[in-house]
Amino acid sequence: SCDFAPSGSFSPFRRLPLPAKRKYMRSPLSPEMATQEVPLNETLAHLKTESETLKLKLEEERAKLHDVELHQVAEKVEGLGQFVMKTRRTLKGHGNKVLCMDWCKDKRRIVSSSQDGKVIVWDAFTTNKEHAVTMPCTWVMACAYAPSGCAVACGGLDNKCSVYPLSLDKNENLAAKKKSVAMHTNYLSACSFTNSDMQILTSSGDGTCALWDVESGQLLQSFHGHAADVLCLDLAPSETGNTFVSGGCDKKANVWDMRSGQCIQSFETHESDINSVRYYPSGDAFASGSDDATCRLYDLRADREVAIYSKESIIFGVSSVDFSLSGRLLFGGYNDYTINVWDVLKGTRVSILFGHENRVSTLRVSPDGTAFCTGSWDHTLRVWILMC
């Protein structure tokens, strides 16, 4: 078995070279320019230089507006005190790297998947294993709990996403009732149920995302626009519930309309693969974590990046991010085995957590915000509590 994460060489899309940084679109002269009187005495050349100077001044003023960052607005906000953090549960049972996990809506159960093909459902509170499935493939990179708590979805190098209803009969082989739902042409990187057990959203190394009807396996909508593998996705907690964000190896984070399949917004400020995206609880923004060792916050209304969470001492990539319930804290799991906790508003790092003995590959805050869980290449999962 391979001991490294699937890279672009698995996929038909080779990693793209660094393109030139996209500049903000600059509008031509502002409407106000039109009302200025044209002094007839001056020569054309002089007027041209004057117009250029004014243009530059305009750009400067514009740049000032663009560069207002969240931490500047949050200067007067009270800083956070010292955090006490502990691992409260360690879940042992996987035989190889843990790649993904998800919480059940009951706030205590989780599903996790691993490189050895095993998918396990745990009651994390008691640490009991409740179900286990062996997938026909290795590298199960994606798993998700159904909203009802009655099924789980998973997939990976099999290019599929399958749904397993959770049987109560201990003797029944879960694999018997397995339903194949999604079919991609490359590895499955992430999956998520929408508001019900009936629809699944997937992202894949084939560069696309897709929405599927679970019952029939029918493709309801596909989303094209990424130029390389799509690595992550998250559904928006909005009133109209129609959008989601995805992140990819093309360094882009795209926001999609689920009904039309259109990309409605795109953000490209990361300098490497985006491994994780997560919406801010209000739905007005989302955070991303990347191989460039930074996390960033993108405001959907302002249509730009408004915060960057980085430190010179942090040089390893971020594999996964999630917010605390109020959105004040951002947790990041890193490839240097640590978890960094960020003050979202002030942009500062408030805590660093040690414990795992290998990469942190997945991180999710529990549905009621009482704890967060991490999965690691050290074969374990940990449930952490943080006390302010």
Added chain:
Amino acid sequence: MEKMIVAMQDPDMGMKLRNQRLLITVIPHAMTGHDIIIWLIHKYSVCEEEALHLGGMLVKYGYIYPLKEPRSLVLQPDESPYRFQTPYFWTSTRWPASELDYAIYLAKKNIRKQGELMEYEKERYSLLHKKINHTWDFVVMQAREQLRASKQRRKADRIVLECQEQAYWLINRPPGGPNSLQRGPGLVRGKLAINCCDLPSFLKYSEQYQNHDPIMQGCLPSNPWISDDTAHWTMNTEMVPVPTRLRVERWSFSFMELLNDAMGRQEFMLYLEKEFSAENLYFWQACEEIRHGESSKIVEKVEEVYKNFLAPGAARWVNIDSKTMDKTLEGIKQPHRFVLDDAQMHIYFLMKKDSYPRYLKSDLYKNMLAKAIVPQETKKSVFPFMRRQRHSSPSPAQAVAQATEEEGRHKGAG
């Protein structure tokens, strides 16, 4: 065309511009229709008819706009005043005119003077509101910001800018013309004059939810992961006889919070029943089930919705505006997952803007809040390292299986 316009504005050989009086304000750099014709005749050695035709084209494509009757895009060969459109608004620089910009323009007009929108503009405004609803907050914020900025200009400048902008949109979204809203949404984000930022909203949100964030503020009676006591979870299950105070408080944060909580929704339904508008919530729920349900059940569910909510004389008839109703009734002839979206959104916003605020002021809600539980904080154990027994809980799958079993038994008995 643009070469011509530039030539017209040449300081030496171009048009003679003068100040024109428009009502009580003096507009600088205006010219008369007559002057335009004369200039064209001389410059291009053409006859009057051709000059009139040529000039008419310049007006039609928005390079010159009339000041007196802005909606009449023709060139009058008389003393009617005209102005050059600023290059910022030239069709070539700003094509295609984005829906987002148009929405912002209409929002500005709407805010500025209530009722200043023409009929066709009102229609388009509400259409856009539905179509790009997900960015509507942004639209309104942009509009307010631009209006605020324009208030700081000199009156003459402000009027000129308003004329320029109006002329631009008359060309790009002509009344009754091909309804460009039919085109696909494309990339909704167009070129923006000012990027709108509401960063303080992050501060407000975090502050509002701080008490509800167990990591920031702890939870009562204790965090189960710390104390091994599941009381916190038991008190906050989906349906409880008496909810906690924090939970009921949260229903007042936003309409979505209320609807996302099963108990909140139940309470709201009680309130709506008192107000005889419960059909709205039933309708909304039915639409949700279609949107998120199995593809195979869409047709039958849409039929049910029609029978119960939309058909004339339906038991739970919902009050939707006639335009949306017509469109929906037409659409359900070919039912699909999103066919009820417009109607659902209409009812959602109706509840949000009308019933929800009144519910929060009602005795029903206030009583709920008053009798809600505030759990006592569990005193930390004297021996913090002594572990309590961790009890297992029924799996959600088990709960569903039991419920189905019971249902089966009842059906059998009945």
